[in-house]
Amino acid sequence: MPLSFESIPNSRKIGILSICFGIYLTLFFQYFNLQVLNYQKYKRQSEDNSIRKLSITAPRGIIYDRNGIPLVDNMPIYEVKVRPIDVTEKFDYSILSSELNFLEDELKIKILKAKKSGAKFHPQLLKRHLDFEIISRLSENKLNLPGLIFTELPARIYPSDAKLTHILGYLRTVSEVFLKSAPPELKYDYDDVHGSVGIELNYESILRGKNGFEYHLVDNMGIDHGILLDETRNSPKKGKPLYLTIDHHLQVLIESLLTEHIGAIVCSNPKTGDILAIASSPDYDLGSFVGPIPMDLWNNWNTDEKRPLFNRALNGLYPPGSILKLAAAAMLMETKKVTPNWKVNCGGVYNFGNRQYHCWKEDGHGQMNLKDAIKYSCNIYFYQLIQYYDVDEWASYMNDFGFGEKTGIDLKFEKMGIIPTHKYLNDKYTSRGWAEGNLLSFVLGQGDVLTTPLQVLHMINLIATEGQAGKLRLAKIKPSEIDTLLYSDRTWTFIDNSMWHVVNGEKGTGENAKPGIGVAKGKTGTAENPHGEPHSWFAGYSTLKNDEKISVAIIIENGGKGSQIAAPMAKIIFNHFAGLDYD
Structure with missing residues (x-):
């Protein structure tokens, strides 16, 4: 018995062709985006994992008296960190130990130990409160210090004549023990700070801001070339202000x-x-x-x-x-x-x-x-x-x-x-x-x-x-x-x-x-x-x-x-x- 074939309507043919053309067009534009528009961006990412995410510490909320007089404010201080994964054999421990007043052997052991640990991608804090002169000298030698990073930390200052020493309290760097029990919604980072006593402790959830992040370009020699402007930057959010009952x-x-x-x-x-x-x-x-x-x-x-x-x-x-x-x-x-x-x-x-x-x-x-x-x-x-x-x-x-x-x-x-x-x-x-x-x-x-x-x-x-x-x-x-x-x-x-x-x-x-x-x-x-x-x-x-x-x-x-x-x-x-x- 002879087979019979029904003809396909033209409308259906046009529909199928349109879908195929749409898929092709999508693939073409994605290819064009990868190979032309964002070629340099993705080329950098493909070269030895050279883009690094760096956390930006958020300023804590300002503490005021009942009439709006600031009792506690923030002031940026410099700190130096090292990203262990980017440390190479060319790293000059003598320069760094001399500037930071560390023993060279101890500094080397600390960095190499971190390089072998699971935290090798996390920047490790070396020292805070550095003078700008030290930062400048280290920057001049950055080719000899692959993996070295300079960041700012908003430190607390006390502009008021009122001391309130035992009430305001102070901050401390987070420890491993603290991180294990810290509220997850506060999202502490390594080397972050937290309220240790007083008002700073009791109102930590209000005063603490939300850290931001930015991406840095690091070449295959471990040298940080600064912020990547074509990557998304999440600005830090400052902590909320706190008004005390104090006069x-x-x-x-x-x-x-x-x-x-x-x-x-x-x-x-x-x-x-x-x-x-x-x-x-x-x-x-x-x-x-x-x-x-x-x-x-x-x-x-x-x-x-x-x-x-x-x-x-x-x-x-x-x-x-x-x-x-x-x-x-x-x-x-x-x-x-x-x-x-x-x-x-x-x-x-x-x-x-x-x-x-x-x-x-x-x-x-x-x-x-x-x-x-x-x-x-x-x-x-x-x-x-x-x-x-x-x-x-x-x-x-x-x-x-x-x-x-x-x-x-x-x-x-x-x-x-x-x-x-x-x-x-x-x-x-x-x-x-x-x-x-x-x-x-x-x-x-x-x-x-x-x-x-x-x-x-x-x-x-x-x-x-x-x-x-x-x-x-x-x-x-x-x-x-x-x-x-x-x-x-x-x-x-x-x-x-x-x-x-x-x-x-x-x-x-x-x-x-x-x-x-x-x-x-x-x-x-x-x-x-x-x-x-x-x-x-x-x-x-x-x-x-x-x-x-x-x-x-x-x-x-x-x-x-x-x-x-x-x-x-x-x-x-x-x-x-x-x-x-x-x-």
Whole structure:
């Protein structure tokens, strides 16, 4: 049976021919692109893998005070790296070791070891913070130094008069351990830097920028010929700016007050929790971290008995002394086991068991009620008051004010302090190693009781806001949070009025804190110190006519009575807040 063939329609023929022609045209243009338009580009890439990708470090975000004054900025510094894969036998180790002040053998071993490793394509950092003269001399010898690369790194500088040493923190180069645990979204490179402590650490994800990259042409001799303009360049993205709650001018003031002292000062807005100024003394020079820190300087900081690296505001644990009497007074008001008019006769000595406990005023204060006991800081009154409470009940009220707990400020490594409980004492001393007499020390903020300046400030803020204090913070990145303490209006009013008498009443222990403008209220403290002179405390707040408030906690180590050293400092701070100059 004969086969029959159907004819193909012309439209189908045209369609098939069009597809074939389109494919041919696409191949032709791709060939033309490879062999004509981008011939030089791809020719270079085919010659011994001569195009290298180089990372560009992004500048970190600038840190400002609350009014836009820059506290931390960036400055480019030079660094030299070597790409091991491009190092050849012609590499002159003697030139490089001489300029970088390295031992030639050690330098050679380091580079050749990297050349054999899996990181041979990654530029290896040799040295940072190079003088331009060294860069120039090395550039003149680049034919003898195949694989050598010069880059810039945005280093931190500190243009402000405010140091904020322990708060801002510093940067460190990433380590292998760090890279393994670092958040992948931050995309750290080898030899990158990261925030190590302070604000730089806590807000690393905000301050850190996004690194860029560019392509360099490297010939078959390992010589870098610079940026390839016909390759895609990804510019680095700068980190986001960060605005702190710090007031630059107040910060400069409190740092000057601490110049000759060891201790800490913290100031805040009680309503918002904004830290307006915070300083720990002695401190160190953050500018030292712009270049490599000399080992002898670093060792001096770590062996100095005054501990300049130690942040006393955040981590300093001190007996609060009579400052803690304010929390004990609130306990009395809330429990009503005795009334605030309950009186005690202070003769200067209180006998308990087989021991004598003394008031700071040796001849005694005479008849004392609660208000007077706070005003004159009478110890005997509180020795007798604490007999109505057990240690756990007392500890519970101290915890209400945040003692024995972290304040939650936006800095890592904050200390909790110690508020002894029944369990704590049993664990430390066994049930037979302590007695109710320990409470006589605790109620005065002595013995095992330890607090930080931040915790003392938080207590003052709760009193100043009647239990509606802002959570302490250093960065203005989200709305304030409120720490609430639900005590009666009667309690807050009484404590507030008693603090007024401490500063403004006749012969009050805090009279040296009374400012020229504003109404100040506070409490002094003299914390016994087994290692020398007592520590000097003042904690309180001042209110202006517009109802603006500033709170302050001051601790001066071995400063003696709080009325003599810390209280006059508070007066200067309160006057500054009110707009009065301090010379």
